[in-house]
Amino acid sequence: MSEFSKNPLNKVVRESKRAQYNKELIYNILDSHFICQIPYVFEETAIVIPTAYGRKGNTILIHGSLKNRMMLSLLNQEKVSLNVTHLDGIVLARSVFHHSVNYRSVNVFGKARLIEEDAEKMEALEIITENIIPGRWNEARIPNQKELDGTLVIAIDIEDASAKVREVEAADDSADYDLDVWAGVLELEVQSGRLVPNSDCKPGLPEPQSAKNFKFSNNPVKQP
Amino acid sequence: MSEFSKNPLNKVVRESKRAQYNKELIYNILDSHFICQIPYVFEETAIVIPTAYGRKGNTILIHGSLKNRMMLSLLNQEKVSLNVTHLDGIVLARSVFHHSVNYRSVNVFGKARLIEEDAEKMEALEIITENIIPGRWNEARIPNQKELDGTLVIAIDIEDASAKVREVEAADDSADYDLDVWAGVLELEVQSGRLVPNSDCKPGLPEPQSAKNFKFSNNPVKQP
Numbered sequence: 112m113s114e115f116s117k118n119p120l121n122k123v124v125r126e127s128k129r130a131q132y133n134k135e136l137i138y139n140i141l142d143s144h145f146i147c148q149i150p151y152v153f154e155e156t157a158i159v160i161p162t163a164y165g166r167k168g169n170t171i172l173i174h175g176s177l178k179n180r181m182m183l184s185l186l187n188q189e190k191v192s193l194n195v196t197h198l199d200g201i202v203l204a205r206s207v208f209h210h211s212v213n214y215r216s217v218n219v220f221g222k223a224r225l226i227e228e229d230a231e232k233m234e235a236l237e238i239i240t241e242n243i244i245p246g247r248w249n250e251a252r253i254p255n256q257k258e259l260d261g262t263l264v265i266a267i268d269i270e271d272a273s274a275k276v277r278e279v280e281a282a283d284d285s286a287d288y289d290l291d292v293w294a295g296v297l298e299l300e301v302q303s304g305r306l307v308p309n310s311d312c313k314p315g316l317p318e319p320q321s322a323k324n325f326k327f328s329n330n331p332v333k334q335p
Numbered sequence: 336m337s338e339f340s341k342n343p344l345n346k347v348v349r350e351s352k353r354a355q356y357n358k359e360l361i362y363n364i365l366d367s368h369f370i371c372q373i374p375y376v377f378e379e380t381a382i383v384i385p386t387a388y389g390r391k392g393n394t395i396l397i398h399g400s401l402k403n404r405m406m407l408s409l410l411n412q413e414k415v416s417l418n419v420t421h422l423d424g425i426v427l428a429r430s431v432f433h434h435s436v437n438y439r440s441v442n443v444f445g446k447a448r449l450i451e452e453d454a455e456k457m458e459a460l461e462i463i464t465e466n467i468i469p470g471r472w473n474e475a476r477i478p479n480q481k482e483l484d485g486t487l488v489i490a491i492d493i494e495d496a497s498a499k500v501r502e503v504e505a506a507d508d509s510a511d512y513d514l515d516v517w518a519g520v521l522e523l524e525v526q527s528g529r530l531v532p533n534s535d536c537k538p539g540l541p542e543p544q545s546a547k548n549f550k551f552s553n554n555p556v557k558q559p
Contacts, residue, residue: 309505
């Protein structure tokens with residue numbers, strides 16, 4: 112099946128013309144980022160925490176410390192969800208009302224389960240690390256048993272998901288097209304900045320290939 | 336009072352050395368972004384939706400359509416929260432375990448209330464627009480009565496808040512400092528990309544000053 116089925120939980124209600132349920136698109140958006148936003152409920156208040164993640168097939172993997180309140184609460188929930196958002200541009204319309212942003216946003220829903228087996232935990236940590244910065248796993252010292260034991264790894268098998276994407280130029284009411292107001296899109300991009308060595312970095316070590324190759328996935332505005 | 340008081344809701348538990356409650360810092364992080372993540376509960380599942388916002392004093396302002404499910408649900412909650420996250424860098428340690436990201440993250444908590452009075456709604460829309468792209472309000476056609484009537488504006492008065500910031504180099508276990516592994520930070524920055532005019536943009540209009548002046552607030556790694 113190439114689409115996630117629609118149900119009340121993942122069905123996009125507002126501006127549903129921007130909604131997409133295609134698995135390839137959803138996986139692509141997920142794989143183009145590495146920080147997701149995970150909500151949980153604490154003392155009757157919904158709270159969001161940003162967290163690194165990776166994807167293995169139809170499963171999202173996250174990790175944290177053994178006492179991480181957000182992560183532990185996920186294991187007690189019937190269903191959990193998370194959001195991944197790329198901010199791709201500011202849409203400048205002729206009217207303030209039609210200003211918008213270009214973005215790629217995914218919400219996924221599923222059941223959280225604890226990963227306990229060492230080999231499976233190690234694989235999850237490799238997937239998360241490689242999703243943040245491909246190639247880094249083989250450059251650094253991999254986790255030892257003590258570190259593995261001190262890490263909570265959670266898998267979320269995706270049951271439902273939806274994407275919402277805006278990637279086009281500004282749209283105004285017809286009466287406004289004659290206004291002397293410039294309309295278009297200011298693209299926003301995540302770029303690598305400086306690669307700053309630690310003050311205590313061992314002298315003479317070359318800059319890592321993973322960092323030199325790193326490229327964040329941006330989405331330019333689609334012109335008609 | 337220059338600090339938000341700590342309580343079970345906003346007190347940072349994990350890696351509390353990174354926690355800060357200073358109002359000036361929290362306002363500064365809020366003012367440096369314009370997309371927040373708001374959680375709400377639907378059919379017993381916590382869901383997060385990204386939304387534009389602005390700040391007026393100790394109040395966060397958001398807007399949406401009259402039927403926006405997330406926004407309407409906020410009005411029924413005793414207390415709401417939201418998160419704003421800047422992703423500032425990837426921290427490359429000698430060990431995979433100590434890899435991290437540099438970030439500035441704020442969670443705010445408060446009560447949501449509907450803004451109904453026209454002048455107050457108009458002011459809120461101006462604050463949100465100007466927080467996205469300063470100077471744009473005076474370049475575009477401002478909302479008319481019909482648009483104002485069709486917009487839901489919600490204020491969240493901040494009762495509690497906390498910031499969590501990581502902005503330093505990598506930290507490893509002492510035994511790992513002798514490894515031949517490069518350590519440091521790959522900075523990430525949000526930059527303006529192209530300014531792309533609409534295909535139907537009126538010919539001869541100059542590029543707007545707001546877009547030319549736009550600058551996203553990035554935070555370089557602090558070196559010791």
